[in-house]
Amino acid sequence: MAKNKLTGVQKAAILFITLGPEASAGILKKLPENEIKKITYEIANMATVKSELKEEILEEFLQMNKAKDYIIEGGMDYARELLSKALGNQRAAEILESVSEATQQYSPFSIARKADAHQLLNVISTEHPQTIALILCYLQPEKAAQVLAELPEDVQSEVSYRVATMSNTSPMVIKEIEKVLESKLSSVVRTEMTSLGGVETLVGILNQVDRSTEKNITQELEKEDAELADKIKSSMFVFEDIVLLDDVYIQRMLREIDAKDLSLALKGCSDEVANSIYKNQSKRAAASLKEDMEFLGPVRLIDVEKAQQKILNIIRRLEDAGEIIISRGGEDAIIV
Numbered sequence: 481m482a483k484n485k486l487t488g489v490q491k492a493a494i495l496f497i498t499l500g501p502e503a504s505a506g507i508l509k510k511l512p513e514n515e516i517k518k519i520t521y522e523i524a525n526m527a528t529v530k531s532e533l534k535e536e537i538l539e540e541f542l543q544m545n546k547a548k549d550y551i552i553e554g555g556m557d558y559a560r561e562l563l564s565k566a567l568g569n570q571r572a573a574e575i576l577e578s579v580s581e582a583t584q585q586y587s588p589f590s591i592a593r594k595a596d597a598h599q600l601l602n603v604i605s606t607e608h609p610q611t612i613a614l615i616l617c618y619l620q621p622e623k624a625a626q627v628l629a630e631l632p633e634d635v636q637s638e639v640s641y642r643v644a645t646m647s648n649t650s651p652m653v654i655k656e657i658e659k660v661l662e663s664k665l666s667s668v669v670r671t672e673m674t675s676l677g678g679v680e681t682l683v684g685i686l687n688q689v690d691r692s693t694e695k696n697i698t699q700e701l702e703k704e705d706a707e708l709a710d711k712i713k714s715s716m717f718v719f720e721d722i723v724l725l726d727d728v729y730i731q732r733m734l735r736e737i738d739a740k741d742l743s744l745a746l747k748g749c750s751d752e753v754a755n756s757i758y759k760n761q762s763k764r765a766a767a768s769l770k771e772d773m774e775f776l777g778p779v780r781l782i783d784v785e786k787a788q789q790k791i792l793n794i795i796r797r798l799e800d801a802g803e804i805i806i807s808r809g810g811e812d813a814i815i816v
Contacts, residue, residue, distance in 0.1 A: 489515075491537050493522035498534040543567070547575045588654050589618040591665045597626035603664045609635060611657055613642035614649060616685065624685045629693045636693065637700030644682040644701070644708055679711050686716060692785055694718070717795065719749065719788040723756045729804045730760040736794045741787045743772035748784035 486494070496504035496519065511519070547559055563572035592600055592615055600619075604612050604627070612631070616624040616639065628636055686694050702709040722730065734742075734757070746754050746769070758766040798804040 486537075489518045490522050491540070492519050494529055494534060494537045495541050497523060497529055498538050543575050589615055589658055589661065591658075591662050593619060593623070595665050597623050598630075600665070601627050601630050603661070605631060605635075609638040610642050613639045613646060614654070614657060615661070616643055617646060621685050628685055628697075633696050633700075636697050637704065640682055640686075640697045641701055641704050641708070643685070644679050644712060645705075646678065679708070683712060683716050686712070692782070717792070717799075719745065719792060720753055722795075723752050725756075725804065727760050729798075730756060732803055733791075733795055733798060734760060736798070737791055739769070739772065741790050743769055743776060744779060744784055744787035745791050747773055747776060747779050748781065748788065 496507070499507075543563075547563060560572055560576060563575060566572075567575070595603075600615075600623070604615055607615075612627075612635075616627060619627070628639065631639060686697065698709055698712065701712065722733075725733070742757070746757065758769070761769065795804060
């Protein structure tokens with residue numbers, strides 16, 4: 481079986497065989513179902529694969545992946561220069577020919593991804609909410625969050641609604657908007673891939689904004705579309721959801737939280753949330769916490785929300801490390 485006679489699916493099958501079950505499973509589950517079927521069929525029908533062919537396929541994969549990174553980082557000319565130095569002009573040309581079409585297909589609004597958030601905000605803030613929503617869908621969640629947080633409150637909710645309900649957009653429309661944006665942001669250079677639209681995209685953005693912005697958006701979405709708002713909130717983890725954590729997870733969380741942040745955060749929460757904290761502390765620690773809260777007296781809402789955000793960041797960090805899981809609707813779901 482010669483490498484140059486293999487189809488893309490066959491090469492993918494050999495790559496997964498080479499990587500082994502554990503690594504392959506993590507990649508395979510992210511692919512479309514029809515692609516998974518094709519690849520698993522090829523894997524099942526490959527009796528043996530020579531070690532030399534495995535090494536060639538793995539090397540080709542690494543080279544193409546590196547080429548994509550170079551194209552994303554600095555464009556086609558940059559990638560060609562680096563690959564030519566490493567592999568020679570002919571091999572560089574072969575690799576770039578293989579990846580350029582796919583890379584170009586998946587990099588709309590690359591100039592927006594390269595731009596500074598404040599600069600981007602200045603350019604798009606006067607655009608129609610649908611246009612802003614489309615652009616945010618292609619940004620990194622952190623950058624999209626920065627832009628969204630700086631928009632007027634009424635525009636925030638309108639844009640958020642359109643992000644969450646967006647599914648398919650005409651490639652011609654995307655190209656036209658991108659062309660106009662490029663003319664305004666022509667000095668910025670950087671790109672990366674991201675998914676487009678839907679509840680998951682909006683949740684990723686909302687998890688990065690401050691509490692006030694998050695609350696304003698979810699409240700406005702409830703007025704616009706209660707069912708959609710419920711879907712979004714069920715996919716998010718907010719401060720009040722601490723009551724949904726198992727006691728063992730709350731105890732783990734408490735070991736990471738600064739006492740001052742905790743007392744401040746609880747000033748603005750329900751008795752149910754506060755009691756879920758108290759019961760997972762020693763009697764002495766709970767009494768001390770209550771004293772600290774009383775000593776604080778009246779506090780600004782913005783300070784309470786900042787403290788709650790710090791605690792949410794800790795919870796999300798622990799979730800990323802696999803140390804916290806929250807159960808919702810009878811199923812185990814990972815905190816987003």
